[in-house]
Amino acid sequence: MLIKLSSNFYFTGGHSRYEAFRKGLQRNLEGYVGFANLPNQVYRKSVKRGFEFTLMVVGESGLGKSTLINSLFLTDLYSKDYPGPSQRIKKTVQVEQSKVLIKEGGVQLTLTIVDTPGFGDAVDNSNCWQPVINYIDSKCEDFLNAESRVNRRQMPDNRVHCCLYFIAPSGHGLKPLDIEFMKRLHDKVNVIPLIAKADTLTPEECQLFKKQIMKEIQEHKIKIYEFPDTEEDEDSKLIRKIKERMPLAVVGSNVVVEVNGRKVRGRQYPWGVAEVENGEHCDFTVLRNMLIRTHMQDLKDVTNNVHYENYRSKKLAAVTCNGVDTSKSKGQLTKSPLAQMEEERREHVMKMKKMETEMEQVFEMKVKEKKQKLKDSEAELERRHEQMKRNLEAQYKELEEKRRQFEEEKANWEAQQRILEQQKLDASK
Amino acid sequence: MWGSTLLGYVGIDTIIEQMRKKTMKTGFDFNIMVVGQSGLGKSTLVNTLFKSQVSRRSSGWSRDDKIPKTVEIKSVSHVIEEGGVKMKLTVIDTPGFGDQINNENCWEPISKYINEQYEKFLKEEVNIARKKRIPDTRVHCCLYFISPTGHSLRQLDVEFMKHLGRAVNIIPVIAKADTLTPEEKTEFKQRVRKELEVCGIEFYPQKEFDEDMEDKSDNDKIREAMPFAVVGSDKEYQVNGKRVLGRKTAWGIVEVENPNHCEFSLLRDFLIRSHLQDLKEVTHNIHYETYRAKRLNDNGGLHPISSSSDTQESNL
Numbered sequence: 001m002l003i004k005l006s007s008n009f010y011f012t013g014g015h016s017r018y019e020a021f022r023k024g025l026q027r028n029l030e031g032y033v034g035f036a037n038l039p040n041q042v043y044r045k046s047v048k049r050g051f052e053f054t055l056m057v058v059g060e061s062g063l064g065k066s067t068l069i070n071s072l073f074l075t076d077l078y079s080k081d082y083p084g085p086s087q088r089i090k091k092t093v094q095v096e097q098s099k100v101l102i103k104e105g106g107v108q109l110t111l112t113i114v115d116t117p118g119f120g121d122a123v124d125n126s127n128c129w130q131p132v133i134n135y136i137d138s139k140c141e142d143f144l145n146a147e148s149r150v151n152r153r154q155m156p157d158n159r160v161h162c163c164l165y166f167i168a169p170s171g172h173g174l175k176p177l178d179i180e181f182m183k184r185l186h187d188k189v190n191v192i193p194l195i196a197k198a199d200t201l202t203p204e205e206c207q208l209f210k211k212q213i214m215k216e217i218q219e220h221k222i223k224i225y226e227f228p229d230t231e232e233d234e235d236s237k238l239i240r241k242i243k244e245r246m247p248l249a250v251v252g253s254n255v256v257v258e259v260n261g262r263k264v265r266g267r268q269y270p271w272g273v274a275e276v277e278n279g280e281h282c283d284f285t286v287l288r289n290m291l292i293r294t295h296m297q298d299l300k301d302v303t304n305n306v307h308y309e310n311y312r313s314k315k316l317a318a319v320t321c322n323g324v325d326t327s328k329s330k331g332q333l334t335k336s337p338l339a340q341m342e343e344e345r346r347e348h349v350m351k352m353k354k355m356e357t358e359m360e361q362v363f364e365m366k367v368k369e370k371k372q373k374l375k376d377s378e379a380e381l382e383r384r385h386e387q388m389k390r391n392l393e394a395q396y397k398e399l400e401e402k403r404r405q406f407e408e409e410k411a412n413w414e415a416q417q418r419i420l421e422q423q424k425l426d427a428s429k
Numbered sequence: 430m431w432g433s434t435l436l437g438y439v440g441i442d443t444i445i446e447q448m449r450k451k452t453m454k455t456g457f458d459f460n461i462m463v464v465g466q467s468g469l470g471k472s473t474l475v476n477t478l479f480k481s482q483v484s485r486r487s488s489g490w491s492r493d494d495k496i497p498k499t500v501e502i503k504s505v506s507h508v509i510e511e512g513g514v515k516m517k518l519t520v521i522d523t524p525g526f527g528d529q530i531n532n533e534n535c536w537e538p539i540s541k542y543i544n545e546q547y548e549k550f551l552k553e554e555v556n557i558a559r560k561k562r563i564p565d566t567r568v569h570c571c572l573y574f575i576s577p578t579g580h581s582l583r584q585l586d587v588e589f590m591k592h593l594g595r596a597v598n599i600i601p602v603i604a605k606a607d608t609l610t611p612e613e614k615t616e617f618k619q620r621v622r623k624e625l626e627v628c629g630i631e632f633y634p635q636k637e638f639d640e641d642m643e644d645k646s647d648n649d650k651i652r653e654a655m656p657f658a659v660v661g662s663d664k665e666y667q668v669n670g671k672r673v674l675g676r677k678t679a680w681g682i683v684e685v686e687n688p689n690h691c692e693f694s695l696l697r698d699f700l701i702r703s704h705l706q707d708l709k710e711v712t713h714n715i716h717y718e719t720y721r722a723k724r725l726n727d728n729g730g731l732h733p734i735s736s737s738s739d740t741q742e743s744n745l
Contacts (some may be wrong), residue, residue, distance in 0.1 A: 168576070169608075199607070200607060202676055269607070269680075270687075272680035275677075420469055
């Protein structure tokens, strides 16, 4: 038996085996080959490279966004010395990002948190989503340019991988602002809606509220982040549980309080302690597990494969449609540099030819015109010449006539004179 | 004026009894307006305050009603009785306030409504043949619900209170106070009070209307404690053998009438048990008189401006 490993993994030694492979069936190996180590290699490489993740938080001020971020990543991103955007008063929507490097178990994560202070806080909130959209698009554009450059060694990925949208716990339903925002952003970024400050709601109110929100989301055809179905049973059970609890109702806190001798993170009220990590109190653990422990990579993949590709195709289609490069990007876009140059040259040559034919046409036309004009004036001159000749002849004839008359008169007069003379002579005799 | 001592019992003090009997017979009106974004628990609080189903929600409006596109004014009236005293309570709700994307001037319909009620009263007063008892539809008190963000007042809150603080008695309350821990609550209240002071907003009880030292000290105490952080509920639960109004969560029961949990009882005592009459008097003597003076001065006489009122009233 010859088991030859090539890039196609084909096995010789048996017609049937070859046939089976051609049909794409999986085969057992005869001995230990070693490519099962591949995931480990990928893992080691990625760990060396480190991971990047960009998380955006959007919501009105006072919904506990900063506290939740601190709780999720168990660090004080916003602390007393570096107060978060929520402590400052702002007149317009800003988009601010803070980067933090987190290390755990040898794995490095560059976490970027994008905050949007001022969102929904003004009296008139029309277009408060515009700065957010601009930010996301600009990050996609940066990546697009970096991807199209000739030298692609360093490609930092700053695209927004996930957007946590905080819904105020009114208990009724979504506000017009929530609906507008999610409608505009669901095809640019993964939107995960969260119910903020969920310790305001009793369990029944929470259920009703969640149902109402999901109903409205479906009504308005908003595409929130969908958890991918996996084949294994374990994971699909988990995913189904998560899907039932959407949107997740969260409570954030980094303060440790004591409950029944245990130390837990929570919020201390006179009537009890709302525990952050207790699954019956809120969905914080679900969010954390989903966001960090199971679906971080999937969020990045969906951003890369779906949202970024949408942006890219839209952007490039706009450019090629016009035929002229209207985009202000610094790099080249469609093909390799050589092909691009070839195309440009061809275009140029065609343009020149067109211009040439056009000019010739114009010239022809002008020549014809001039000829016509000359002919016309010639004819005119001829006509005048004829006319003048005729005039002259007429005058000549007239003159002749007059002379004849004059001669006649003269002859008459002379004859009369002679007669008179004769009479005079006769009379004197 | 000098006082003179009486030589025997005359019976002047029975006038109090006579007044009481009269008021009990005629009953009195109280009009309360609730303003705030949807979902802040306004209707629940009003139900809890008057211990009966008096809000718009209970009169046939479901909680799934769509948010209206403009601010509407809906008033619902009930006659409630306690200890022989009858009160015609009108709750004026303002759905749609602050719920749109663009909330510019969303206080204008409310301002218009308040002025319309003053106008109605003025017209009745100015009539030649006046009614014995002019029906009082003026807004005596406006409860403004502040969202418990924990940070500060929103732009919309400041604008509303600035525009309406001179026309009606505004009592700011912090809604859904079970969101805040005790420390957060005190911090938030301080910040709100400071911000109101900075913006020059006077809420009820206004400092300028304190009549004497006793009033001032009472009201000072109240002003220090405002805005009240309240929780409303119309469900009862069993706590330590007693049945109390509250909200049941997985980590405990929030008791509405427990002063350690929230300040609902303070608000109720203040609003109903001690200052109800004062609210009406301030509305009549000060806000209404301001309106009347302005109207009479502006036109140099009395020309009716608009006689239509487009509020819906459903009387039981």
